[in-house]
Amino acid sequence: MEIINFFLDEQIDDKKKKRIKELSKTLKKVGVEMQIYESESGMQMLAVEVDLMKTNTVIEQHSRNAGRKKKAQRLGCITPQEFLQKVEENGVDRVAEEYDISRRTVYRRIKLAKEAEEELFWNE
Incomplete structure (x- = not known):
């Protein structure tokens, strides 16, 4: 599991939070989760957690071997x-x-x- 943190310059409103939540729901299927955290000082941070094993498994399962064989x-x-x-x-x-x-x-x-x-x- 790899975690990447992004510190956000501007405050995220409820509309953007909802969109991030929807995106997170979609990305969760491929092993990526996102959450917004707020520190005590009011800074917001976007944490992205990547499950590399699940992501690699999805990539392997969905890779195409398309085309006519020579x-x-x-x-x-x-x-x-x-x-x-x-x-x-x-x-x-x-x-x-x-x-x-x-x-x-x-x-x-x-x-x-x-x-x-x-x-x-x-x-x-």
Whole structure:
């Protein structure tokens, strides 16, 4: 639990207190609580308490893994040179069928493999 205190320059009226309370109710769902305290001298302070474990849990649960998955990621397990050799031996059609990718993707990968020269990994 982490607590952050903000000292307020101006007095918070009842309308603003109500809005802060509503915001606090919403943020409580993700592990954040807010309260307004008033000291003996009349200074007001906004205390924000953050439950980092709950916040991280909410973030993990709501993170999206959206988008179309790349079929060509399967090519990452061979070096660019091995890919070029496979294309030379088997041809574009056969390689496209083997990796379940389009001919166009094979040609794009050939271009990337030639640019990679002696590197061990694909440049993407």
